[in-house]
Amino acid sequence: MRRVTSFRVFSPTPSGDGRVIPRWLRLRCFSAAAAVPLPEVPESLGSLATEEPEKKKEKKKRRRRLTKGSTSSSASGYSETAEIVRWNKVITGHMRWGRCEEASQAFDAMPRRTTVSWNAMLSGYITNDRFELALHVFRRMPHRDLVSWNTMISGFVRNGDLSSARRLFDEMPDRDIVSWNAMISAYAQYGQVDAAREMFDRAPVKNAITWNGLLAAYVQNGRLEAARKLFDSSPEWETVSWNAMLAGYVHRRRLEEARELFDRMPRRDVVSWNTMVSGYAQAGELGVARLLFDRAPTKDVFTWTAMLSGYAQNGMLEEARRVFDKMPEKNEVSWNAMIAGYVQHCRMEQAMELFGVMPCRNISSWNTMITGYAQNGELSHARKLFDEMPRRDSISWAAMIAGHSQSGLSEEALGLFIEMGRLGERLNRSAYTCALSTCADISALECGRQVHGRLVKAGYAAGCFVGNALLAMYCKCGSIDEAYDAFMEMPAKDVVTWNTMIAGFARHGFGREALEVFDWMLDLHTRPDDVTLVGVLSACGHAGLVEKGIGCFYAMERDFGITPKPQHYTCMIDLLGRAGRLGEAQVLMQSMPFEPDATMWGALLGASRIHGDTELGESAARRIFEMEPENSGMYVLLSNLYAAAGKWADVGRMRVMMRDKGVRKVPGFSWIEVQNVVHTFSVGDAAHPQKEEIYAFLEDLDRRLKKAGHVSVTKTVLHDVEEEEKEQMLKYHSERLAVAFGILRVPRGRPIRVIKNLRVCEDCHSAIKYISAMEGRLIILRDSNRFHHFSGGSCSCGDYW
DNA sequence: ATAGGGTTAG
Numbered sequence: 001m002r003r004v005t006s007f008r009v010f011s012p013t014p015s016g017d018g019r020v021i022p023r024w025l026r027l028r029c030f031s032a033a034a035a036v037p038l039p040e041v042p043e044s045l046g047s048l049a050t051e052e053p054e055k056k057k058e059k060k061k062r063r064r065r066l067t068k069g070s071t072s073s074s075a076s077g078y079s080e081t082a083e084i085v086r087w088n089k090v091i092t093g094h095m096r097w098g099r100c101e102e103a104s105q106a107f108d109a110m111p112r113r114t115t116v117s118w119n120a121m122l123s124g125y126i127t128n129d130r131f132e133l134a135l136h137v138f139r140r141m142p143h144r145d146l147v148s149w150n151t152m153i154s155g156f157v158r159n160g161d162l163s164s165a166r167r168l169f170d171e172m173p174d175r176d177i178v179s180w181n182a183m184i185s186a187y188a189q190y191g192q193v194d195a196a197r198e199m200f201d202r203a204p205v206k207n208a209i210t211w212n213g214l215l216a217a218y219v220q221n222g223r224l225e226a227a228r229k230l231f232d233s234s235p236e237w238e239t240v241s242w243n244a245m246l247a248g249y250v251h252r253r254r255l256e257e258a259r260e261l262f263d264r265m266p267r268r269d270v271v272s273w274n275t276m277v278s279g280y281a282q283a284g285e286l287g288v289a290r291l292l293f294d295r296a297p298t299k300d301v302f303t304w305t306a307m308l309s310g311y312a313q314n315g316m317l318e319e320a321r322r323v324f325d326k327m328p329e330k331n332e333v334s335w336n337a338m339i340a341g342y343v344q345h346c347r348m349e350q351a352m353e354l355f356g357v358m359p360c361r362n363i364s365s366w367n368t369m370i371t372g373y374a375q376n377g378e379l380s381h382a383r384k385l386f387d388e389m390p391r392r393d394s395i396s397w398a399a400m401i402a403g404h405s406q407s408g409l410s411e412e413a414l415g416l417f418i419e420m421g422r423l424g425e426r427l428n429r430s431a432y433t434c435a436l437s438t439c440a441d442i443s444a445l446e447c448g449r450q451v452h453g454r455l456v457k458a459g460y461a462a463g464c465f466v467g468n469a470l471l472a473m474y475c476k477c478g479s480i481d482e483a484y485d486a487f488m489e490m491p492a493k494d495v496v497t498w499n500t501m502i503a504g505f506a507r508h509g510f511g512r513e514a515l516e517v518f519d520w521m522l523d524l525h526t527r528p529d530d531v532t533l534v535g536v537l538s539a540c541g542h543a544g545l546v547e548k549g550i551g552c553f554y555a556m557e558r559d560f561g562i563t564p565k566p567q568h569y570t571c572m573i574d575l576l577g578r579a580g581r582l583g584e585a586q587v588l589m590q591s592m593p594f595e596p597d598a599t600m601w602g603a604l605l606g607a608s609r610i611h612g613d614t615e616l617g618e619s620a621a622r623r624i625f626e627m628e629p630e631n632s633g634m635y636v637l638l639s640n641l642y643a644a645a646g647k648w649a650d651v652g653r654m655r656v657m658m659r660d661k662g663v664r665k666v667p668g669f670s671w672i673e674v675q676n677v678v679h680t681f682s683v684g685d686a687a688h689p690q691k692e693e694i695y696a697f698l699e700d701l702d703r704r705l706k707k708a709g710h711v712s713v714t715k716t717v718l719h720d721v722e723e724e725e726k727e728q729m730l731k732y733h734s735e736r737l738a739v740a741f742g743i744l745r746v747p748r749g750r751p752i753r754v755i756k757n758l759r760v761c762e763d764c765h766s767a768i769k770y771i772s773a774m775e776g777r778l779i780i781l782r783d784s785n786r787f788h789h790f791s792g793g794s795c796s797c798g799d800y801w
Numbered sequence: 802a803t804a805g806g807g808t809t810a811g
Contacts, residue, residue, distance in 0.1 A: 092802070119802040150803040181804040188805095212805045219806095243806040250807090271807045278808060305808045333809045340810060364810040371811070395811045402811085430811065 084110070088117050095124025100133070119147050126155040150178045157186040181209045188217030212241045219248035243271045250279030274302045281310020286319075301327070305334045312341025317350075332360045336368055343372030348381075367395045374403020394420075394428040401434045410442040421454070429460055436469040440476035443755045443782060446676055448473045449482075461489070468496045475504030478753050478780045478787055495529055502535035508787040509796030511543020530562050537571035544798065546579045566592075570600050577607025578800055582616060598627045602634065609641040610800060617641045632663045633759065633784075640762070670734035670756040674745045681737040690741075698732060698740050701771060710770045712763055733764050735781060743775055751778040759783050769793055 087110045094103035103124055107117060118141040125134035138144075138152045149172040156165035169175070169183050180203040187196035196217035203210055211234070218227035231237065231245050242265050249258035262268070262276055273296040280289035293299075293307045304327045311320035324330070324338045335358045342351035355361070355369050366389040373382035386392070386400055397420045404413035417435040432455045439448035452470060460466045467490040474483035487493075487501045498521045505514035518536050521528065528536075533556050540549030553572055556562045569592050576585040585604060589596050601620045608617030621638040624631060635658050642650040671680040679688070688694060735756050742752035760768075760783040772779050773793035781788045789796035 088802080116802060121802095123802055145802095147803050152803090154803065176803095178804050183804090185804065207804095209805050216805065238805085240806045245806095247807065269806095274807045276807095300807095302808045309809065331808095336809045338809095343810095362810090366810090368810050393811095398811060428811095 084112060084114055084117070088114070088120055091117060091120045091124065095120065095128065098128050100125065100128055100130055115141070115143050115145050115148065118142075119145070119151060122148060122155070123151045126151065126158060129158075131155060131159045146172075146174060146176050146179070150176075150182055153179065153182050153186075157182070157189070160190075162186060162190055162192075177203070177205050177207060177210065180205075181207075181213055184210060184213035185216065188213055188220055191221050193217045193221050193223060208238045208241070212238065212244065215241050216244050219244050222252070224248050224252060224254075239265070239267050239269050239272065243269075243275060246272060246275045250275055250282075253283055255279055255283060255285070270296070270298045270300055270303065273298075274300075274306055277303060278306035278310065281306055282313070284314055286310055286314060286316065301329060301331050301334060304328075305331075305337055308334060309337040309341070312337055313344065315345055317341055317345060317347070332358075332362045332365065335360065336362075336364050339365060340368050343368055346376060348372055348376060348378070363389070363391060363393050363396065367393075367399055370396060371399040371403070374399050375406065377403075377407050379403060379407060379409070394431050398428075398430045398434050401431070401438065405434065405438045405441065410438050413438045414442075414444065414447060417451075429463055429466055432458070432460055432466055433469040436466075436473040440469075440473040443477050443753075444673070444678075445474075445477035445479055445753065446673055448477055452486075462491055464490070464492050464494050464497065468494075468500055471497065471500050471504070475500065475507070476782075478508075478755075478782050480504060480508045480510065480787075480789075493526070495526060495532065498526060499529070499531045499535055502532060502539065506535050506539035506542055508789060509542050509798065511539040511541070511545060514539030515543070515545070515548070528560050528562070530565055530568070533560070533562055533564075534567050534571060537568060537575065541571060541575035541578055542797070544579065546575060546581070549575045566594060566597060566600070570597075570603055573600050574603040574607070577604055578610065580607075580611050582607060582611060582613055586616075596623070598624050598631070601627075602637075605634065605637055605641070609637060609644060612641075612645060614641060614645045614647070629661060630663060632658070632666060635663060636759075666758060668734050668756065668758045670738040670754055672738045672742050672752070672754050674742070679738070679741060681734040681741070683734050684732060685734065685737060688741075690744075693744065694737060694740050695732075697744060698736065701740065701774075704774055705767055705770050708770050708774060710767055733761055735760055735764050735783075736767065739768055739771065739779060739781075742779070743771070743777060748777075751780050753780045753782075755782045757784060759785065760788065765795065765799070769795055 087106060090106045091103045094100070094106060103121065107113065107121055110117060118137060122134055122137045122141070125131070125137060134152070134155050138148065138155075141148060149168065153165045153168050156162070156168060165186055166183065169179060172179065180199060184196050184199045184203070187193070187199060196214060200206075200210065200214045200217075215227055215230055215237075218224070218230060227245060227248055231241070237245075242261065246258050246261055249255070249261065258276065258279055262272060265272060273292065277289050277292050277296065280286070280292065289307060289310050293303065296303055304323060308320050308323040308327070311317070311323060320338060320341050324334065327334060335354065339351050339354050339358075342348070342354065351369060351372055355365060358365060366385060370382045370385050370389075373379070373385065382400060382403055386396060389396065397416065401413045401416050401420075404410070404416060414435065417431065417438070420431065432451060435451045436448060439445070439451060452473075455461060455466060455470075461470075467486065471483055471486045471490070474480070474486055483501070483504050487497065490497060498517065501517050502514045502521075505511070505517065514535060518528075518532070518539075521532070533552065536552050537549055540546070540552060549572070553564065553568065556564060556568070569588065572588055573585045576582070576588065582604070585607065589600060589604070601623045605617050605620040605624065608614070608620060617638060618641075621634060621641075624634045628634070635654055639651050639654040642648075642654065667682060669680055669682050671678050673679075681688075685691075735754055738754040738756075739752060742754060746752050760781060765788070768779055768781065768788075768790050770793060771777075772790035777791075779788075779790040781790065786797065
């Protein structure tokens, strides 16, 4: 027995939902040989390809014309001598290159400062993300003109503080069209479409930018139909707005509509072409993308990079490399796209080679490499780069944390998270999400609570993404109450939120609550998806609601348009089998449109054990052994079945079979967290400092258990995977030790939470039920596939698991 | 010196 001051993990630690999909698997991985669709020649393209790239100077002139009359800028009251103008140019020059210090020195050295100088400092600090300094300048400046106010508004917006931006807008003595436009696009950017609309309606003057702001509000927030309606309502849009509309369709993969629009455009600029090229490239239609690419009358870095990354992401690395080598100019994005292409297809040597010669590495380049190594499990390489890089941002940390967590090194992952917070690194949403899912993986409830507290302080609690992670963390850490609280507090719930809550209740054995949440979801007109139905069906199974489950199963296709997947059939086999309707379960299995897999046979085997159908159990087990000969859990399940039927010879045979096949038994462990220390126990563990106390207590418990009517379920059965031992000191399974320790150390009135890496054995399950009644304690046990809440002599699993 | 569209990393 070890006492550890940090979190100890035994792999494989099952994740709460039983399956861990490594994030790198989700990366797009198409084989390089995948057929490329033949370029389909868009007829309408040829004739209309007249271009009129707007010159920068013209644009500027245009803009000046637009704003003229509505603004009275440079109302400084000072005449600007040529010398002052020169100084102001020096300031903006420094600021453009991020040299805030030098700009500040120039500002101080000037003989005289005009409002333009102050404004240059203000906007310089803002574009360089020195928000505090900008605010300081704004407060100190002797005279503010419209530009100062507008600049400060954009500063607040950039800093994510919409309400302050709005306050400034309301407070400013005078507003011009720029102020209105700034607010409209700010609301658009932060998803507040209605507020953007309101601003638009209230704006006393409107120009093309105003209109475009409203259009962007719709497009960027996925309200394409509204955007299109607006777009169609006016015949005159600038190319910028055409492009925004185009991008909206492309983003949603609605390429036909994008193309229809593109073909009709009166003028196309390089952005229009880029949007289309990248749209087709991202959709995997590289033939069409290439065709457009070849036809584009002007190409800039974006065009080339879009084409390059299209090839790279679809695994066509040679083509990507050809584009890369031919590019007339490359920026860091082009390099990063090429490197990312290699990384995503596990060609780390080539990625590294490119990274090594890259002239303009930025943080992203480092992050891409780190992510690549981390996702390939080469954590030492990742760490080396991480330590070497000149600056780290939250993405670098997140890549390291996620990498460790995906490689099963949850403890190190959490350690990194803590280190990150200690270094004062600004934690972003993804860092919190990452930390929460790590806590969930190792059932670190206390740590999860601390992360929760910190993210509330950081103001991230209302986010859907973080909220879902929080909810999942509490579910997986066995605190269904806190999960429910988190669920209730979420202002916006998406499908994932509902799914997580439903599955959480189901896994904890609270089927009825799960179904209530499901009904509530339907009431609110949230459309369930296939994951929802897995949760619902398993909830029905756990609550013994057979008819309801059957009803849902048949309703899913009819009412929700969801075709049942293998997981749904597994739930149904489990549900029917548990209810003793083994025949129906078999019929269902035969009528499925796919072959039964090992988990389905496993469900059938489990049901056979409960209902004592040795023959069916045997045949199910045979199929499992064929498919997964190393699955030790199934041998155990079958032995238990034999034992229940009194077939001791067969139990012996199973032991021999396991030995002959070399099936390795996974050692069983249980652990419990008491006052931030995780105590781990193995079977018959005798190394704990308080072992005398624990064993004495267990002996006493044993006596009282017998008196209360607990009969040892097994003596001969091959328990779980923990080997049966005869010695007195070794007779207790790890979960029993952990529970005993919990009763001794966890304050009365608080639940005792124990985690086990394998399934709980039948004898312990029965004993813990009695213990919960005798001691008047709530005991929550997470085993390898579900949660058991023991209280008052019964368990939330209803004795079936 | 302030407001609008397109590419990459997480």
